[in-house]
Amino acid sequence: MSSFPFVLIVHEGSHQVELNYNGQQLEFETSDVEDSNQSSGCLPCGPSTASGFRSIKTIEILNIKIEQEFSLVISTCVSKKGLKHEAELEIFDFQIKDQALASQWATNVLNHVYKDVKRARHYKVLVNPFGGQGHAKRIWENTAEPLFRAAGCTYDLTYTTHRFHAKEIAKDLDIRKYDAIVSVSGDGVLHEVINGLMERPDAVVAHKLPLGAIPGGSGNALSFSLLGEDHGSHVANAVLGILKGKAMPVDLCSVTQGQNRFFSFVLQSFGLIADVDLGSEHLRWMGDARFTVSAVGKVLSQTTYPCELSYIPEEANIDKIHREYNSHRREPVVWADQTHDEMDQNHATIVDRFGRITDPIKETDGWITEQDHYATIVGGKLPWISKGSVSHPAAQPNDGLVDLLIFPKDIGRVAGLQVMIGVETGEHVFSEKVRYLKVKAYRLTPQRQAGYISMDGEHTPYEPFQVEAHRGLISVLSIEGRYARSMKE
Numbered sequence: 001m002s003s004f005p006f007v008l009i010v011h012e013g014s015h016q017v018e019l020n021y022n023g024q025q026l027e028f029e030t031s032d033v034e035d036s037n038q039s040s041g042c043l044p045c046g047p048s049t050a051s052g053f054r055s056i057k058t059i060e061i062l063n064i065k066i067e068q069e070f071s072l073v074i075s076t077c078v079s080k081k082g083l084k085h086e087a088e089l090e091i092f093d094f095q096i097k098d099q100a101l102a103s104q105w106a107t108n109v110l111n112h113v114y115k116d117v118k119r120a121r122h123y124k125v126l127v128n129p130f131g132g133q134g135h136a137k138r139i140w141e142n143t144a145e146p147l148f149r150a151a152g153c154t155y156d157l158t159y160t161t162h163r164f165h166a167k168e169i170a171k172d173l174d175i176r177k178y179d180a181i182v183s184v185s186g187d188g189v190l191h192e193v194i195n196g197l198m199e200r201p202d203a204v205v206a207h208k209l210p211l212g213a214i215p216g217g218s219g220n221a222l223s224f225s226l227l228g229e230d231h232g233s234h235v236a237n238a239v240l241g242i243l244k245g246k247a248m249p250v251d252l253c254s255v256t257q258g259q260n261r262f263f264s265f266v267l268q269s270f271g272l273i274a275d276v277d278l279g280s281e282h283l284r285w286m287g288d289a290r291f292t293v294s295a296v297g298k299v300l301s302q303t304t305y306p307c308e309l310s311y312i313p314e315e316a317n318i319d320k321i322h323r324e325y326n327s328h329r330r331e332p333v334v335w336a337d338q339t340h341d342e343m344d345q346n347h348a349t350i351v352d353r354f355g356r357i358t359d360p361i362k363e364t365d366g367w368i369t370e371q372d373h374y375a376t377i378v379g380g381k382l383p384w385i386s387k388g389s390v391s392h393p394a395a396q397p398n399d400g401l402v403d404l405l406i407f408p409k410d411i412g413r414v415a416g417l418q419v420m421i422g423v424e425t426g427e428h429v430f431s432e433k434v435r436y437l438k439v440k441a442y443r444l445t446p447q448r449q450a451g452y453i454s455m456d457g458e459h460t461p462y463e464p465f466q467v468e469a470h471r472g473l474i475s476v477l478s479i480e481g482r483y484a485r486s487m488k489e
């Protein structure tokens with residue numbers, strides 16, 4: 001392969017353009033960006049500086065093709081004009097004179113662009129047409145699918161038709177055919193996919209199939225956690241992560257309840273937050289706002305919920321948790337193919353290090369037990385639960401721990417509302433009114449007859465349950481290899 005820069009002279013109408021790829025960016029000066037796109041019939045062009053200088057990062061280059069012998073088409077996913085947080089598909093079309101030279105240049109650039117990730121991946125795509133406010137079909141057709149196509153990727157598409165459809169598909173899928181499963185939905189469909197994969201007889205292989213999340217629900221916790229507050233709702237940004245991302249190992253919480261076991265990747269909630277999650281369906285038309293509106297109402301009502309809580313603490317001091325968060329972010333990221341997950345250790349099933357809910361607690365494991373009324377108890381594995389809700393800011397994709405957030409019974413209306421405001425930025429964890437712990441496992445036994453328990457937004461029986469985090473049981477496509485920063489430096 002020739003060395004950088006890879007240079008190609010092309011034409012844009014009567015103007016000569018030098019395409020210069022230096023290994024970091026593709027740079028060129030266009031004379032009239034809008035005209036070039038109009039003539040090619042491509043999507044409207046994005047930002048162009050006064051001079052027409054364009055600099056497109058390696059990660060933003062999706063594909064380069066030669067069409068009709070004389071046309072070089074470069075597909076990119078770049079920031080929208082005037083909107084630095086939101087990306088969109090932008091296609092550049094240049095004329096070429098020497099097809100062989102252009103073809104060699106395109107091959108050299110693409111080999112570098114895709115040196116770490118597979119090109120032209122094949123995806124299983126699930127779209128929930130009823131997720132969130134019912135926009136997932138439009139999101140797929142108008143924004144996501146054109147990007148998949150532009151990148152030269154292929155897909156099998158299914159619109160989910162009923163509850164548990166995604167789980168059925170994940171259970172029966174011929175996983176050898178696909179590079180990843182992508183859902184255009186909220187977290188509920190992903191929860192089903194994960195549980196479907198984990199229930200397969202070949203779960204030890206199936207759980208390795210990476211997942212991708214395109215925000216199409218009302219919460220979209222995974223998408224916000226991967227992309228952060230500013231980008232989490234932007235479809236093209238999420239798609240770029242799916243087309244160009246690598247498999248990041250992500251822990252799963254194994255939940256035992258009665259004789260059942262299932263898996264949770266977002267959160268398990270009891271009390272106020274469960275009521276908000278499951279009791280606010282009538283506010284679905286509000287989109288993201290339904291959680292905030294409902295939570296404020298609950299805080300003002302000062303309802304408390306009795307239970308027995310047991311946990312094995314790893315760290316209970318929020319300042320230490322904060323320091324550890326920052327030092328962890330300075331460490332290099334680890335990808336799924338560089339690490340072993342808990343299922344790889346010569347066993348095909350989950351091993352409960354701390355027993356199941358039906359087992360007596362073993363004192364030697366370091367359990368602490370308390371019994372009280374609480375406003376809410378929420379175990380989480382993702383920093384964001386929705387836009388403007390950073391409930392578990394110290395959550396890490398693969399630290400093997402569950403973050404436990406506890407609001408006590410006497411939080412009070414004013415402090416309660418202050419804490420709720422703090423949740424917008426994750427600052428609530430520093431409030432003296434709340435407790436935030438990293439735990440290896442926890443067990444919760446409700447002491448009322450009826451109420452809500454929510455697992456990743458799914459209704460779960462109001463019965464005792466136990467949760468344990470298992471390292472790297474799934475993988476999620478990510479460009480950064482870690483969640484977006486959710487705690488200050």
Ligand SMILES: Nc1ncnc2c1ncn2[C@@H]1O[C@H](COP(=O)(O)OP(=O)(O)OP(=O)(O)O)[C@@H](O)[C@H]1O
Pocket residue numbers: 128129130131132133160161162163164165184185186187188189190192216217218219220221457
């Ligand atoms: N066609 C369908 N009709 C009814 N329910 C469906 C259909 N397809 C999927 N579902 C169910 O919808 C539930 C929620 O889906 P999804 O996660 O997409 O949206 P959401 O609940 O709005 O978003 P979030 O989980 O982010 O709050 C899932 O439990 C899934 O089983």
